[in-house]
Structure formats: C-alpha cells, structure tokens
Amino acid sequence: MSSILKDAVEAPATPAKRRKITLKGVMQAPVTPLKDDFSFDGDGFAKMVEFHVRHGAPAIAWPHHKAESLNLTIAERKLGAEIAVKTVAKRVPVSIFVGTLCEEDSLDLARHAQKIGADMILTISPYCRRPSQEEIYDSIVRIGTHTELPVLTYNSPWRNGEGVEFTSELVRRLIERLPNYIGMKDASFHSEKFLEISRVALKMRPGFAIIMGVEHLLAAYPLGACGSFSSSGAIAPNLCNKFFASLEAHDWQTARECQFKISRLWRLFKEQYPSSLKGAMIMMGRPVGPTRSPLPTATKERVEFLRAQLEEFDVLQTEPHGW
DSSP states (O other): OOHHHHHHHHSOOOOOOSOOOOOOEEEEOOOOOBOTTSOBOHHHHHHHHHHHHHTTOSOEEEOOGGGTGGGSOHHHHHHHHHHHHHHHTTSSOEEEEOOOSSHHHHHHHHHHHHHHTOSEEEEOOOOSSOOOHHHHHHHHHHHHTSOSSOEEEEEBTTGGGOOBOOOHHHHHHHHHHOTTEEEEEEOOOOHHHHHHHHHHHHHHOTTOEEEESSSOHHHHGGGTEEEEEESGGGTOHHHHHHHHHHHHTTOHHHHHHHHHHHHHHHHHHHTTTTHHHHHHHHHTTOOOOOOOTTSOOOOHHHHHHHHHHHHHTTOTTTSOOOO
8 A cells, every 4th residue: 555545544534624515406517628629628617617607506516427537637637626616716515526546546636626625525436346345435534534625425336337336334434434424426326225325324414415416306305315416407407496496395296397307308418428418518509529539429410319309308498508
C-alpha cells in the first residue's frame, strides 16, 4: 500500500465542517460538452450549468457516467469541477464525482474538490470488477477520512455485470464509521434492497439523503428517497419540476403522469447512452458536441428519430429551447 493510501485509511474520521446541505428534488447531472475536435468545451459547460440552475435544478452533480467521466482526463475533471463551482456560486449545492479506476486519483480529486469549494463528493470504490464488501468498506473509509467534505456513495451493482453494490449492512458500518457520510446515489432500482438500505440509514441518520440514480423516483419517494439525479432534466426541466412538486403535494395522479413520460424519455436516452441524450439536447437548441470514443456519436438519422420522439412526447412544444 502506498503511503498516501496508508495515511488515509489510518486517519481518524473528521466531522464535516461545512454548511448544512439539504438535498431534495430532481437534481441535475450535466453531460460534458465537447468541441468538434473532441476537446473539452469549458464555455459550453458553463452555459449548461447556468441553464440548469436558472431552470430550477436544486443541485448540480458532475461528472457522472452520462458526462463521460471515464473518458475524461484528471486535468479535465478538475477544470470542469472548477467551472461548475464558480458558475453555481453557492446558489445550489455542487457535488463532484471522484470515482476512478485508481484510488489515488480518487483521493486527488477529493482533495481538489475540497480546495475549490465544492459542497460534497460522490464516490465509489475503484470499479471494473466486483469488489467484496470489505474492499468497498476500506476504500470508502480511505476516501471519506481523507476529506472534510460530506460524502455520498454510488450504489451501482449492475454496471457491466460487475458493479459495486452497497448492502444495508455495509451502509450501517459506513454510517457508524464516517460522520461525513450523508447519502447515497442508488442506481440499483432493486426495491427490496433499497427498502432495507432506507430502513437502516434513515433510522441511524434521519437526514441521510437517498437519491435515485435512475429516473424511477415515484416508486422510491414514499420509501425515503429525497430526489433523483436526472437525465431528462437536460431536455425537460419543466416536466421534472412539475414531477417533484406533485410528489411533495402527494398529487399521485399528476406524479404518475409525469413519471410515465419521464420513464419513456429515459428509455429513449438509455439506447446509445449518452449519445442519444446529447442528440436530444441538440434538438432543443443546446449544442453539446460529439461523444468521445469509444462511445458513439449520434448519427443524423438518430437525431431525426429523437426529434420525432420529442415531438410525440410534447417536449419540443413545452420545454425551453437554447441556453
């Protein structure tokens, strides 16, 4: 074990010293705009972050997988984090995803996030295989004790069939160990396991934020989910805002109608993800450029198909166009 990892795992847990963070609503995790030469478009990214905040995003989270996080260099991820924090300017919370294939890079990104004034980090143990529960625990503790920032974890057991799964028992241990462990992005959509995580976490830490990493928030909301990280919000922020308002009002008929439409959008974007999402953004007058290899860029035929679908969903007619 390198000295930096050894120091991190042996460090005492440090309570978060930052302002209290409230996470709820359909939060936005922007894509990464690229120029035609596939280089990072910093100006375009600032426009996108500003668009999300201006249209009601209750939090900004970057760079998730839809942002091609694993195709970005560490330098690009740091630059994007700086742009996000500067653009948001404390209007809403900003979380920085620090998950990488190398734990020392994750520690580096966590240090950087704290230095630039981010509100929290989202992390996962290094992935491309299925780690044991003990390996996940050790990794999250190393990262969580390495920063004063609040920590969210990413429950992603399905990715490539070899994902990183947080069980209710693992969540219990992490809450006991880390006072700055404040929530989880859950992308499992496994109702029985989600229910157990919610039961354990909310009893131990009542403010624990369980954020759905997929678009199916309606089913999880009554069981303790506080919100979601949305793809649809890049296209339809009005719909997302209406959806969460209906949940808070317990207007279940409206919530179901919104959920059905958002789920259809999610299925549309999930095919050729995230290039379909970028293609749909182009249809809404928000150019975000190509998708970096080996991920495909949406073809002209795909973009025209997306246009027809968005028109059928009544999205082209009811949602904002341009930045």
